Amino acid sequence: xxxxxxxxxxxxxxxxxxxxxxxxxxxxxxxxxxxxxxxxxxxxxxxxxxxxxxxxxxxxxxxxxxxxxxxxxxxxxxxxxxxxxxxxxxxxxxxxxxxxxxxxxxxxxxxxxxxxxxxxxxxxxxxxxxxxxxxxxxxxxxxxxxxxxxxxxxxxxxxxxxxxxxxxxxxxxxxxxxxxxxxxxxxxxxxxxxxxxxxxxxxxxxxxxxxxxxxxxxxxxxxxxxxxxxxxxxxxxxxxxxxxxxxxxxxxxxxxxxxxxxxxxxxxxxxxxxxxxxxxxxxxxxxxxxxxxxxxxxxxxxxx
Amino acid sequence: xxxxxxxxxxxxxxxxxxxxxxxxxxxxxxxxxxxxxxxxxxxxxxxxxxxxxxxxxxxxxxxxxxxxxxxxxxxxxxxxxxxxxxxxxxxxxxxxxxxxxxxxxxxxxxxxxxxxxxxxxxxxxxxxxxxxxxxxxxxxxxxxxxxxxxxxxxxxxxxxxxxxxxxxxxxxxxxxxxxxxxxxxxxxxxxxxxxxxxxxxxxxxxxxxxxxxxxxxxxxxxxxxxxxxxxxxxxxxxxxxxxxxxxxxxxxxxxxxxxxxxxxxxxxxxxxxxxxxxxxxxxxxxxxxxxxxxxxxxxxxxxxxxxxxxxxxxxxxx
Numbered sequence: 001x002x003x004x005x006x007x008x009x010x011x012x013x014x015x016x017x018x019x020x021x022x023x024x025x026x027x028x029x030x031x032x033x034x035x036x037x038x039x040x041x042x043x044x045x046x047x048x049x050x051x052x053x054x055x056x057x058x059x060x061x062x063x064x065x066x067x068x069x070x071x072x073x074x075x076x077x078x079x080x081x082x083x084x085x086x087x088x089x090x091x092x093x094x095x096x097x098x099x100x101x102x103x104x105x106x107x108x109x110x111x112x113x114x115x116x117x118x119x120x121x122x123x124x125x126x127x128x129x130x131x132x133x134x135x136x137x138x139x140x141x142x143x144x145x146x147x148x149x150x151x152x153x154x155x156x157x158x159x160x161x162x163x164x165x166x167x168x169x170x171x172x173x174x175x176x177x178x179x180x181x182x183x184x185x186x187x188x189x190x191x192x193x194x195x196x197x198x199x200x201x202x203x204x205x206x207x208x209x210x211x212x213x214x215x216x217x218x219x220x221x222x223x224x225x226x227x228x229x230x231x232x233x234x235x236x237x238x239x240x241x242x243x244x245x246x247x248x249x250x251x252x253x254x255x256x257x258x259x260x261x262x263x264x265x266x267x268x269x270x271x272x273x274x275x276x277x278x279x280x281x282x283x284x285x286x287x288x289x290x291x292x293x294x295x296x297x298x299x300x301x302x303x304x
Numbered sequence: 305x306x307x308x309x310x311x312x313x314x315x316x317x318x319x320x321x322x323x324x325x326x327x328x329x330x331x332x333x334x335x336x337x338x339x340x341x342x343x344x345x346x347x348x349x350x351x352x353x354x355x356x357x358x359x360x361x362x363x364x365x366x367x368x369x370x371x372x373x374x375x376x377x378x379x380x381x382x383x384x385x386x387x388x389x390x391x392x393x394x395x396x397x398x399x400x401x402x403x404x405x406x407x408x409x410x411x412x413x414x415x416x417x418x419x420x421x422x423x424x425x426x427x428x429x430x431x432x433x434x435x436x437x438x439x440x441x442x443x444x445x446x447x448x449x450x451x452x453x454x455x456x457x458x459x460x461x462x463x464x465x466x467x468x469x470x471x472x473x474x475x476x477x478x479x480x481x482x483x484x485x486x487x488x489x490x491x492x493x494x495x496x497x498x499x500x501x502x503x504x505x506x507x508x509x510x511x512x513x514x515x516x517x518x519x520x521x522x523x524x525x526x527x528x529x530x531x532x533x534x535x536x537x538x539x540x541x542x543x544x545x546x547x548x549x550x551x552x553x554x555x556x557x558x559x560x561x562x563x564x565x566x567x568x569x570x571x572x573x574x575x576x577x578x579x580x581x582x583x584x585x586x587x588x589x590x591x592x593x594x595x596x597x598x599x600x601x602x603x604x605x606x607x608x609x610x611x612x613x614x615x616x617x618x619x620x621x622x
Contacts, residue, residue, distance in 0.1 A: 056516045057450040060386060061507075061560035064519055064526040065495040106495075107558055109565050127563050140389070140563055193496050193528060197557075200498075200595045203529060249594075 028075045031091050031135070031162050038155055041087070044080040049073060068191040069102045070095030072134075079155075085143030087155065092136040097167030098211070102188040104131035106197070107138075110185060117156040119166060128152040132160050133167035171304045172213045175224045178296050183215040183222065199223075199283065201240075202247040206281075208236040217293075220284035224297060230277045237274040244272075254287075261287045275301060343367035346615035347575035349584065352622040355552055355572065356430055359401035362548070362574035365618050368409075372546045373484050375410035380482030382417045382508050384490050384500070385424045386449055389562040391555040394490050396428035398550050398572060402488060403437055411484075414441050417476050418508045419448035444476050450512035458511060461541065466605070469522070469530055470537035474511040480542050487578065490550040491585025493559030496528050497535070499589055500560045501582035502547040503598040503607070506538050532597030536605045539578070549573040549581050551588050579608030580615055 029049065035042040050058035051073035055066055058074055066074075072093045079087040094100040104120060107129055112122030118132030126148055127140040139155050141148035169188075176183045187198050189212035195201070198214045199221060206212075209225035216222075227233035244262050245253045250270070252263040259273035271282045271290040275298045282290040348365035350358040363369050373379055381402070387393040399420075406414050425431050425438060446457045453460070453474045460474050479485060489505040496519075497504050507515050522530035551571040555564030569588055573581050579602040583593035593599050593610040603610050 053516070053520065056519065057512060059561060060449050061500070062495050064528075064531075068526050109557055111565050124563065142388075191526070193526060196498060196528065197495060200591075203597070 028073060028091060028093055031159055032075060032077050032089055033079065033155065033158055038079065038151070038158060040081045041079040041151075042081075044078040044086065047075060047077045049075050065106060065193050065197075066092065066094075066103060068193050069106070070099035070190065081146070083143070083146065085141070085146055085148070087148075087151065088140045088142070089155070089159070090138045090140075091159070092138075094134050094136060097134050098170040098188065099190065100131050100134050100136045100167065101169055102190055102194070103136045104129060105187045106194055107136075108185075108187075115153060115156075117153065118160040118163070119169075121156055121160075123149065123152065125149075126152075128156050130156050130160060131167075132163045133165040135163055170211060170213070172211055172224060172226055174303065175213055175297050175300045176215050176222060177300055178217075178293065181217060183217050185216040187214045188212075189214060189225075202243060202249065205240050205243040205247065206236075206279075207239070208232065209279075220282065222293065222297070223279075223281040223283070224301070225279045225281070227277045227279070233274055233277045233279060237272070237279055240272065240279070244270075256287050259287075261290075343371075344616065345575070345618040346577065347573060347580055347584070347612060347617045349571055349573050349617065349619040350622065351569070351571045351620070353570055354622070355395050355397040355550075355570075356401045358572050358622060359398045359548065359574075360405060361620070361622065362572050363405055365620075366546075366574055366576075369405035370409045372486070373406050373409035373411050376412045377410075377483040378413040378415070378481070379406050379411045379484045379486060380415050380417050380476075380478050381406070381486045381488065382479075382505060383420060383488040384505050384508065385420045386418065387561060389555075391553050391564065391566045392490070392492060392560060392562045393424065394488050394550045395552050396425055397430060398548065398552075399488055400425070400428055400430050400434050400437075402486065402548060403441060404434065406486070407437060407440065415478050415482065416441060416443040417447060417479050419443055419445060444478060447476055447509070453511050453513065464537055464540055466540055467537035468605075469533035470518070471521070472517060473514040473534075473538055473541075475514070475538070475541060476509045479509045484545045485542060486546045486548070487544045488548045488550070490554055491573075491582070491588055492554040493557050493564060493589060495559060496526070496531055497596065497598055498591060499582060499586050499596050499598065501585045501598070502544070502549055502578040503539065503582050503602050504535055506535060506544075510538065529597060532601050535598050536601040536607065539602070539607055540605065544578055545576065547575060547578050547581050549585050551585055554589075556589060575615075577608035577612070577615065579603050579610050580612040583610040583612050584617075 055063040072095055074092045076090045108122055112124050115121045115123045118130035121130035129138045137159055139152055189195050209227055212225040214223045244250050250262045250264055254261050261271045263269055269286045271287050273280045273294050278301050280294050280297050345365040348362040350362045352358050383394050383399050385393050444457050458474045459477045462472050464470055487502050487505055489502040492500050494500040518531050518534040551569050553566055553568045555562045556567045558564030573584055575581050582599050586593045586596050599610045
């Protein structure tokens with residue numbers, strides 16, 4: 001039996017890593033439909049590939065949010081059929097399945113109809129978005145005179161079937177498994193840009209978290225922010241408390257138990273409660289109304 | 305007829321005010337309803353489905369294009385046109401109306417500071433009627449996404465007086481040289497700045513390298529605060545003489561590229577105060593002006609006021 005030295009192993013590791021990078025790029029292109037793989041459709045012009053900060057040359061504005069979630073590379077092509085209808089296909093390889101899930105939820109709108117493709121997919125009037133494993137995929141139809149919806153569904157399935165791995169939703173989404181309650185519009189967050197698009201607590205008020213989750217509960221909103229550890233969580237909780245108190249949009253800060261409630265100038269209550277390495281925030285409930293929900297969320301967080 | 309419309313009246317009672325204006329128009333039997341105005345509006349908000357005609361009306365409410373473009377002047381125009389999906393670009397009917405008004409006012413030269421593709425103009429049903437006019441429109445051919453610096457078209461700045469964050473930029477020379485600068489923006493969603501309005505649109509005169517610096521050079525990656533300050537700082541290089549914002553149909557999420565959910569208000573806004581116009585667009589988008597960092601910082605920098613209730617805002621529904 002041959003004994004490999006540490007040096008040998010390092011060389012093998014580095015070489016396979018380099019090989020892996022090449023394969024990754026090739027594989028991403030392979031996910032796109034080939035000519036006539038989608039019957040009647042061919043690739044128009046060339047396939048474009050972008051990676052890292054080069055994403056700014058791919059997206060004319062809006063690259064930041066992909067980078068915030070964690071972006072590796074993207075590939076784009078335009079498909080065209082004999083009637084000159086076009087479909088733009090974009091595949092984004094994010095840094096992990098949570099990042100891909102996150103950008104999918106960020107872009108998800110209630111106007112989308114849930115359809116079977118990938119792990120989750122939403123169909124809109126002329127485009128489809130889906131998440132599977134580390135990939136976020138978007139196909140946009142242009143032109144009229146054909147059934148773009150059916151074509152988009154077939155295309156989504158075609159691409160999805162080429163991705164073997166499934167990927168998982170982040171564990172934090174389990175926070176919102178509440179008894180007798182159906183939450184909507186779940187958004188997985190990784191930073192300030194995502195959060196600002198959900199709700200603006202004031203610049204820098206909620207910061208430092210490694211991941212977060214937000215959803216609607218009727219006209220209320222629930223948030224959970226996760227920190228590296230309980231100590232960091234307490235630090236950021238204290239910072240949030242101070243910044244909310246200084247924010248002119250809010251008034252009547254009231255410390256309760258380990259948390260606090262505060263009222264917006266429009267009369268809406270917000271409850272903040274630290275729990276282990278998490279901060280739970282409920283918008284639209286008084287402390288008394290929020291407590292049963294917070295307790296359920298705390299129990300769910302115990303399972304993470 | 306009340307001409308000064310306060311913020312609260314404008315937002316909450318716009319339906320009532322609009323009804324009054326419509327009645328006025330009908331009474332006049334097809335005459336321009338702008339006989340109702342003295343042309344001294346600070347901001348005009350025109351609502352209706354004739355985007356071309358309403359753009360002209362918006363300018364009439366401000367005193368006419370001649371107030372901004374004098375005979376023989378050179379004009380630089382920046383249109384947010386380089387997007388493909390509905391609600392992500394300025395409706396070309398609005399742009400065509402502006403081009404026509406500029407030439408009619410006697411401009412000796414009109415330059416688009418960014419490349420405008422033919423496909424953009426062809427989206428307008430009025431394209432054929434304006435072909436000759438468009439043939440007179442010059443453009444900075446190299447300023448197309450993702451644009452790169454060249455000595456002929458751009459100028460570098462490594463110091464901008466009174467700038468708080470922006471340390472380096474590369475901008476189209478013509479932007480600084482033209483007699484009149486007109487900014488045509490769309491009030492749509494943007495993931496990082498929330499609003500792409502007239503202030504954000506100024507990134508259209510700078511190279512990709514400069515713009516990427518707005519996003520990444522703060523030391524904190526993807527910092528919305530730094531980006532907003534850089535946008536405002538770039539405005540310190542040159543005052544905008546006239547702003548026109550398209551709020552006819554715009555995306556309310558997934559911006560700036562889309563596809564996103566559309567909101568249709570059929571409104572066109574014109575004025576000289578970029579900050580005030582962005583504040584109005586922000587409310588149309590469903591946010592408070594104070595939530596938008598470009599607007600807040602724009603006011604701090606003296607570019608205008610987000611408290612537009614103190615301005616002479618005229619709204620009409622036609």
